[in-house]
Amino acid sequence: xAEPEVSPAAASGGGRLRNAFGGVLCAIxxxxxxxxxxxxxxxxxxxxxxxxxxxxxxxxxxxxxFLSKNGIYEFWNWFDDRTWYPLGRVIGGTVYPGLTLTAxxxxxxxxSLNIPLSVETVCVFTAPIFxxxxxxxxxxxxxxxxxxxxxxxxAAILAxxxxxxxxxxxxxxxxxxxxxxxxxxxxxxxxxxxNTGSLFYATLNALSYFYMVCSWxxxxxxxxxxxxxxLLCIVTGRYSSRLYIAYAPLVILGTLLAALVPVVGFNAxxxxxxxxxxLVFIIxxxxxxxxYIKGLLTPRLFKVAMTLVISVGLAVCFAxxxxxxxLVASSPTKGWxxxxxxxxxxTYASKYIPIIASVSEHQPPTWPSYFMDINVxxxxxxxxxxxxxxxxxxxxxxxxxxxxxxxxxxGVMVRLMLVLAPAACILSGIALSEVFSVLTRSIKFxxxxxxxxxxxxSGDSSPESSTNSTKNxxxxxxxxxxxxxxxxxxxxxxxxELAESVTVKPKKEKRLLVLPFELSVMGILxxxxxxxxxxxxxxxxxxxxxSAPSIVLTSRSRDGLHVFDDFREAYAWLSHNxxxxxxxxxxxxxxxxxxxxxxxxxxxxxxxxxxxxxATVGTAxxxxxxxxxxxxxxxxxxxxxxxxxxxxxxxxxxxxxxxxMVRIGGGVFPHIKEPDYLRDGQYRVDAQxxxxxxxxxxxxxxxxxxxxxxxxxxxxxxGYEIGKKHFKLTHxxxxxxxxxxxxxxxxLKPQKNRVRGKLKKSKSAKTSSTLATGQKKNPWQ
Amino acid sequence: xxxxxxxxxxxxxxxxxxxxxxxTNLKIIDLYVVFVVATALIQVAYMGLVxxxxxxxxxxxVLSCIGTAVLAVCLxxxxxKDNKEFKDLPPERAFADFVLxxxxxxxxxxxxxx
Numbered sequence: 001x002a003e004p005e006v007s008p009a010a011a012s013g014g015g016r017l018r019n020a021f022g023g024v025l026c027a028i029x030x031x032x033x034x035x036x037x038x039x040x041x042x043x044x045x046x047x048x049x050x051x052x053x054x055x056x057x058x059x060x061x062x063x064x065x066f067l068s069k070n071g072i073y074e075f076w077n078w079f080d081d082r083t084w085y086p087l088g089r090v091i092g093g094t095v096y097p098g099l100t101l102t103a104x105x106x107x108x109x110x111x112s113l114n115i116p117l118s119v120e121t122v123c124v125f126t127a128p129i130f131x132x133x134x135x136x137x138x139x140x141x142x143x144x145x146x147x148x149x150x151x152x153x154x155a156a157i158l159a160x161x162x163x164x165x166x167x168x169x170x171x172x173x174x175x176x177x178x179x180x181x182x183x184x185x186x187x188x189x190x191x192x193x194x195n196t197g198s199l200f201y202a203t204l205n206a207l208s209y210f211y212m213v214c215s216w217x218x219x220x221x222x223x224x225x226x227x228x229x230x231l232l233c234i235v236t237g238r239y240s241s242r243l244y245i246a247y248a249p250l251v252i253l254g255t256l257l258a259a260l261v262p263v264v265g266f267n268a269x270x271x272x273x274x275x276x277x278x279l280v281f282i283i284x285x286x287x288x289x290x291x292y293i294k295g296l297l298t299p300r301l302f303k304v305a306m307t308l309v310i311s312v313g314l315a316v317c318f319a320x321x322x323x324x325x326x327l328v329a330s331s332p333t334k335g336w337x338x339x340x341x342x343x344x345x346x347t348y349a350s351k352y353i354p355i356i357a358s359v360s361e362h363q364p365p366t367w368p369s370y371f372m373d374i375n376v377x378x379x380x381x382x383x384x385x386x387x388x389x390x391x392x393x394x395x396x397x398x399x400x401x402x403x404x405x406x407x408x409x410x411g412v413m414v415r416l417m418l419v420l421a422p423a424a425c426i427l428s429g430i431a432l433s434e435v436f437s438v439l440t441r442s443i444k445f446x447x448x449x450x451x452x453x454x455x456x457x458s459g460d461s462s463p464e465s466s467t468n469s470t471k472n473x474x475x476x477x478x479x480x481x482x483x484x485x486x487x488x489x490x491x492x493x494x495x496x497e498l499a500e501s502v503t504v505k506p507k508k509e510k511r512l513l514v515l516p517f518e519l520s521v522m523g524i525l526x527x528x529x530x531x532x533x534x535x536x537x538x539x540x541x542x543x544x545x546x547s548a549p550s551i552v553l554t555s556r557s558r559d560g561l562h563v564f565d566d567f568r569e570a571y572a573w574l575s576h577n578x579x580x581x582x583x584x585x586x587x588x589x590x591x592x593x594x595x596x597x598x599x600x601x602x603x604x605x606x607x608x609x610x611x612x613x614x615a616t617v618g619t620a621x622x623x624x625x626x627x628x629x630x631x632x633x634x635x636x637x638x639x640x641x642x643x644x645x646x647x648x649x650x651x652x653x654x655x656x657x658x659x660x661m662v663r664i665g666g667g668v669f670p671h672i673k674e675p676d677y678l679r680d681g682q683y684r685v686d687a688q689x690x691x692x693x694x695x696x697x698x699x700x701x702x703x704x705x706x707x708x709x710x711x712x713x714x715x716x717x718x719g720y721e722i723g724k725k726h727f728k729l730t731h732x733x734x735x736x737x738x739x740x741x742x743x744x745x746x747x748l749k750p751q752k753n754r755v756r757g758k759l760k761k762s763k764s765a766k767t768s769s770t771l772a773t774g775q776k777k778n779p780w781q
Numbered sequence: 782x783x784x785x786x787x788x789x790x791x792x793x794x795x796x797x798x799x800x801x802x803x804x805t806n807l808k809i810i811d812l813y814v815v816f817v818v819a820t821a822l823i824q825v826a827y828m829g830l831v832x833x834x835x836x837x838x839x840x841x842x843v844l845s846c847i848g849t850a851v852l853a854v855c856l857x858x859x860x861x862k863d864n865k866e867f868k869d870l871p872p873e874r875a876f877a878d879f880v881l882x883x884x885x886x887x888x889x890x891x892x893x894x895x
Contacts, residue, residue, distance in 0.1 A: 197866060199855050199878035203885050241858045241866060249855065249882060252848040256889045259840065266836060288854075295863075296799040297792075304788045305796075 022148075029152055030139060034132035037159035040539065041128040041169045044547035050124050050171070053549040055589060055606050057173035058596035060099055061123050063091060064173075067104045068119050075100075076262070082601045083591060084613060085583050085635065093262045094609070098215030099178050102126065127168040127177035134181040135159040138422060138429075141188040144195055145388075145395040146430045149437065154429025160534070162541035163373035163421040169547055176418055179216030184422050186212050186222055187402070190246060191395045197242035199249065206253035213258045220273040221419060223254065225405060227280035229398050234287050238394060244288055251281045275324075365414035372541065373417050376534040377424040384427025387434045396430075403427055435527065438513060439520040446517035551593070553650065564648065567593065570641070570743035573736050574598035578639065585632055586641035587621070587654055587661065588614055594641070603635055611668065618665030621658070621698045622672050628697040629731035632748055640732065640746045644702040646715035646722075647741040653717065658698050659683055686720045694724045697732075701746055704729055709741070810857045814850050821846035841893040848886045852879055 044053070052061050067075045078091040107122045135155040143151035158164065167176040189205035192198075213219045230247045233239060255277070258268040268274055294302055370378055381403065388396035403423040410420040515523070553564040574584065575598045583601045584594055591605020604614045620631040632640065645653035654661075659674070666672040676692040677683070685699060693699060707713040707725040714721050729746075736745040803811075824842050833839050859867045859875035867875070 197859070197870075199852070199859070199875070199882050202855075203878075203882045207885070241864060245855045245858065248851045249848070252844055252851055253882075253886060253889065256841070256844050256848070256886070256893060259837070260889065260893055266840075269840060293796070297795060301792050301795050304792050308789060308792070 026148060026152065030136060030155065033135050033139075033152075033155050033159050036156075037132040037135045038128045040160055040542050041131060041165060043169070043543045044549055045124070045170045047543075047547060048549050048552055048554075050121060051549055051551065052120065052124060052173055053169070053171040053551065054174075055592050057123075057171070059592040059606065060173050060175075061120065062592070062596040063095060063100045064103050064107075064123055065119055066091075067100055068107055072101075072104075082595055082599075083605045083607075084610065085601050085603050087610065087613065089607065089609075093265075094607070096175055096215055096217065096263055097261070098182070098211060098213075099126070099173070099175050101214070102130075102178050103173070123173045124171050127172055127174075128170050130178045130181045131159070131164065131168045134164070134184055134422075137181060137184040137188055138425060141184055141191060142426050142429055144188065144191045145393070145399055145426070146433065150430045150433035152429075153433045153436075154426045157377065157429055157432075157534075158422060158425040160538035160542075161374060161377070161421050161425055162538055162546065163417045165538070165542045166373070166546040167418050169542070171549055175216045176218075179212065179218060180418065180422065182208060182212035182215050183218070183222065183419070187398075190226060190250070191398060193246040194242055194394050194398075197245050199245060202245055202249045203253070205246075206250050206257060209250065209254045210257035210260070213254075213261050213264060218416075218419065219258070221405075221409075223258075223274060224276050225402060226250065227277045228405070229401050230280050230284060232397060232401060233394060234283065236397075238397075239287055239291065241288075243394070244284060247284060248281065251277050362413050362415065364412060365410065365417060369414060369417070372545070374421060374424045375537050376530060377428040380428035380431045381424055383431035383435070384429075387430050388427070399423070399426055399430075432527065432531075436524070439515065439523045439527075441512070442515040442520040443517060443524075445514045446520070450517075564650070564740055564742065566738035566740050566742035568597065569738045570736065570745060571598035573738075574600055574639070574641075574745065577736075582638040583636050584639045584641055585617060585620070585635065585637040587617065587643075587657060589657070590641060590643065600639075603637065611664070615665045615668035618661035619669045619672055621654075621661050622665055622677070622696050624695045625697055625700060625729065625731045629748060638748060639735070640697075640701060640748070642698065642701045642744050642746075644741055644744055645717050646702070646706065647709060649716040650742055651717050653702075653742070654698060655685060655702055655715075656717065661698070684720075685715070685718060685722055687723045689723045699724070700727065700729060701732065701744060704734060704744075706741075804862070807857055807861060810853050810860075814853050814857075817846050817850045817853070821850070835895060837893055837895045841890045841895075845886065845890040848890075849883060852882050852886070855879070855882075 052058055063075075066078060070078075075097075076092045079088055080091045081088045083089050103119075103123050103126045106126065107117065107119055110117050110122070135158045138158045139151040139155035141151075142154040164180060167174060168180070186205060186208040189201055189208050193201040193205055209219070209222060212222060226247065230243060233243055255268050255274070258264050258274075259266065293305060297305060385400055385403070388400050403420075403426075406416075406420040406423045409416045551567050555562050555564070571594065574594070578584075578600060580599070581601065583603065584598070585603045586594065588604040588606055588608055591602045591607075594600055594602050595605065604610075604617050608614060616631060616635070620628040623631065643650075643653045644655065645651060646655070659677070662672060662674050662677055666674055675681075677690060677696070679688050679690050679693075685693060685703075703713065703715075703722050703724070704727070706715075706722065712721055713725045731749050732746040733749055734744065735747045738744070821843050824839070824846065828839050856875055856879040858864060859870055859878075860872045861867070
């Protein structure tokens with residue numbers, strides 16, 4: 001904003017200094033944003049300890065331990081025989097290696113520099129480091145779309161947004177921790193290639209996409225969003241050669257690189273998730289050819305060419321499409337995988353794949369969870385969308401498309417709110433930055449008018465306004481939507497008309513919106529208050545809602561803080577008091593933790609890749625003792641683990657999950673019928689429960705000797721007394737119950753070695769008859 | 782119908798004339814693209830004859846051909862003097878990008894060839 005009377009040389013020197021100062025300020029701000037992103041995720045480390053949370057991170061941690069101990073070749077070829085007994089699991093071919101390799105590399109690098117951090121520490125802190133990287137990537141992406149101010153704003157918002165914090169706290173060592181960074185960075189490189197048309201960035205884009213494929217199954221979002229955007233550009237007439245350079249190398253290189261990852265393999269060319277990219281690839285080539293020929297020919301000849309090509313091309317197109325449709329329709333799921341299909345058709349999973357439907361993360365979100373997870377951004381997004389349209393460029397149309405698809409997917413599955421978070425932050429950053437620039441410009445204009453109260457004031461204002469970008473009346477409604485929630489809306493409308501008359505006077509070339517002084521100051525103050533509310537909410541969410549490690553529970557009571565460390569107690573008991581080769585059966589939720597912490601072989605775990613195996617365990621838990629013993633014995637199981645929350649009021653225990661076991665078991669073994677366990681359609685375990693429920697293994701293992709705790713057997717989670725209070729176990733024996741009765745371990749009683757001599761003959765007759773009747777009922781023979 | 786055929790002949794003639802006017806370096810790139818696409822078609826025909834095992838070799842062969850074709854087209858776009866958007870991009874830089882991208886592509890191909 002140089003004054004007209006200053007000499008040009010000094011003005012350019014002053015401009016350079018200002019630019020340098022701006023650059024340094026920007027760098028310092030980015031550093032601070034990174035520090036905020038890192039520190040806000042450390043609440044769980046401060047409140048509890050540096051421990052890995054939840055279930056899935058334990059598997060990733062175990063894989064990283066293996067990688068750090070045995071090296072990368074062993075990791076690629078690792079066949080794990082300690083899970084899914086007796087099937088085992090090919091880890092090298094079924095895990096997304098990005099997270100593990102990243103953490104392993106960081107660990108190896110630090111150790112080679114003689115900084116001896118343990119693998120666990122590196123794993124715990126990987127997520128906060130990569131969220132700092134993600135906010136810097138957001139800065140770069142938004143800078144490509146709208147400029148530095150919007151970039152800094154978006155980065156600051158992303159550093160704190162609760163939805164991203166929920167999946168990347170210190171200790172949440174899961175795929176999304178690095179995948180979101182890879183997602184934003186890939187989008188940044190795509191937009192950069194689109195803006196510059198440089199093949200170098202296209203190569204980097206493909207490599208970043210490779211990193212994303214390595215990290216998360218959600219990479220299909222990228223390989224479907226980018227073709228959608230290319231199609232949008234073509235259809236809206238924004239085809240350019242830069243679009244070709246941005247898209248075509250990405251498809252080829254990206255498909256090849258995706259096929260390199262063992263998990264994806266040939267799915268990269270054979271599943272429907274990737275077909276959109278090939279289709280748009282062909283369409284792009286056709287369009288490119290058309291534009292090229294249009295450049296060569298005269299218009300009349302071009303029309304002739306078009307008619308010829310269209311008649312021939314349509315016939316060929318029909319044939320190809322018919323073949324493709326026939327191929328795809330021949331597979332029952334139309335070539336899509338179960339999880340992707342459940343995204344497109346939300347009712348698919350509940351009808352066909354109960355395991356996918358039972359995961360709580362796969363349920364649709366409720367309305368309050370939007371305000372919990374993205375808070376203030378929820379009503380800054382529409383302002384951002386409008387701002388993207390003024391002016392519409394390739395980059396800003398990409399943002400809008402990304403947001404719209406992300407909103408749809410987040411509405412289907414609550415876990416995908418995470419994909420919405422960067423889009424929300426970017427658009428809110430754009431909106432806020434535009435509002436701030438309008439308001440500060442108004443203040444500057446009003447102040448300059450106030451201080452030089454001379455006829456040259458209008459002349460001063462024109463160089464000021466010419467250094468700003470072009471705006472028009474649409475700004476009215478946009479800056480109205482942003483401070484929508486502020487009071488005194490009516491006053492503002494009246495004053496806006498006054499402002500209009502003010503701006504018409506000084507310039508003829510550009511009409512800039514300038515608001516009255518008090519209004520602008522008020523607006524800026526209120527926006528800062530809004531930002532303050534957002535920050536307070538984010539910190540509260542990070543500290544209270546999303547920092548629970550779920551392996552350690554705490555509760556406050558009159559005599560202080562109680563810590564429930566039962567899970568680790570049980571796993572430690574298992575690892576110290578059982579043989580290395582003993583098999584432990586439990587519901588699949590606890591599989592990863594058991595293999596990682598107790599180091600024992602499990603039957604089923606959280607990978608849930610084999611539905612029949614899980615149904616077997618579910619059937620065993622739902623059967624009476626003897627049938628369950630038979631099933632577990634056929635699987636070589638030694639110990640059974642159940643989680644019981646009735647004594648302390650822990651609601652996510654196995655009794656509450658029991659109906660899912662029945663459903664999944666009943667889906668494969670028809671003799672388990674869900675209505676058998678319900679009384680009048682209601683699930684209960686008190687005196688009104690059905691006999692099948694009261695005799696099943698899960699009930700018995702959970703409530704064995706429970707009546708000894710308070711004499712009445714009052715279950716604190718269900719809120720009533722249990723039905724069957726005094727019973728003995730015939731085929732299992734209790735070996736360990738943790739301090740708060742949350743985890744209970746039972747051992748299978750071995751079969752009787754010999755029978756008493758007198759009863760031998762009648763016993764043999766009895767056993768043969770039971771065997772005969774057993775054969776009818778028991779599906780295992 | 783004769784109108785259509787004469788139109789078609791005129792069309793092809795004018796296409797040929799307009800194409801002959803393009804500079805030689807662009808024609809070399811076009812020839813390279815045609816050669817590469819022909820190689821890809823030969824590979825697909827061979828796969829049709831012999832079967833698609835091992836599939837990764839077939840994929841890497843075909844995709845390397847299509848990949849180099851695409852990269853050559855990108856190079857042609859960037860080097861073409863009629864293209865306003867790439868006016869201030871020196872052709873050496875375009876060629877260097879082309880070489881780099883080809884290096885990455887062929888490194889991946891070598892890995893995937895099996």
